Structures are given as structure tokens and as C-alpha cells.
Amino acid sequence: MGSAGIPRVARNDKEPAGLSITAASLALQVSRPALSSLLNGRTDLTGNMALRIEKAFGVKMDTLMRMQPSYDIAQAGKQERNIRVRRLQRLAHVHS
Numbered sequence: 001m002g003s004a005g006i007p008r009v010a011r012n013d014k015e016p017a018g019l020s021i022t023a024a025s026l027a028l029q030v031s032r033p034a035l036s037s038l039l040n041g042r043t044d045l046t047g048n049m050a051l052r053i054e055k056a057f058g059v060k061m062d063t064l065m066r067m068q069p070s071y072d073i074a075q076a077g078k079q080e081r082n083i084r085v086r087r088l089q090r091l092a093h094v095h096s
Contacts, residue, residue, distance in 0.1 A: 028052045041075075044068060 025035040030052065037043040045068050047061070054061040 024056075027056050044072075 021036050021039065022032050025032040028035060028049075030049065034043070034049075038045060038049060045064060047065065050061040050064040053059055053064060
């Protein structure tokens with residue numbers, strides 16, 4: 001999610017002011033590096049992490065999980081000009 005905007009939802013709407021990544025990782029019972037990777041967009045949101053965020057911050061898990069594909073699409077769009085592929089001709093349907 002990378003972060004899929006999900007950490008921003010938690011940080012902006014639910015997180016008490018001044019909550020550190022260390023404190024949040026302790027509350028979520030995850031490693032600090034795992035939470036940092038999510039918050040910094042280096043890893044995708046998992047169902048397990050979404051459930052932990054729901055329990056800790058009150059942001060619904062299903063809302064968080066629905067945000068992930070939008071984030072993935074946006075990230076792929078940023079890479080579009082760097083992706084070079086050769087267009088293939090449509091294959092004819094073959095009967096056996």
C-alpha cells in the first residue's frame with residue numbers, strides 16, 4: 001500500500017496527536033519496521049494489518065481494503081512511461 005492512503009486516514013482522523021510509529025506499532029502488536037514500511041508505501045496493506053488498524057483506530061477494515069486497489073492503480077499509472085512492452089496481435093482461437 002503501499003499505504004493506499006490508509007495510514008493517512010488513520011493518522012488524520014483517528015490517531016491522537018503526537019503518536020509515534022513506535023507507539024503505534026506497540027499498540028498494533030507489529031514490528032516498527034513493518035508499520036514504517038506500510039506508512040511509507042513500501043509494502044501493501046494486508047487483511048491482518050487492516051484488522052489491527054480497525055481495532056486500534058476504528059477505521060473499518062473493509063474500507064481500508066477497498067482503498068488498496070485504487071492506490072495500486074495510481075502507483076502503476078506513475079510508472080506508465082517507464083514500462084515498455086511490445087503489443088501482441090490477437091491470437092486466433094484454435095480448435096482441437
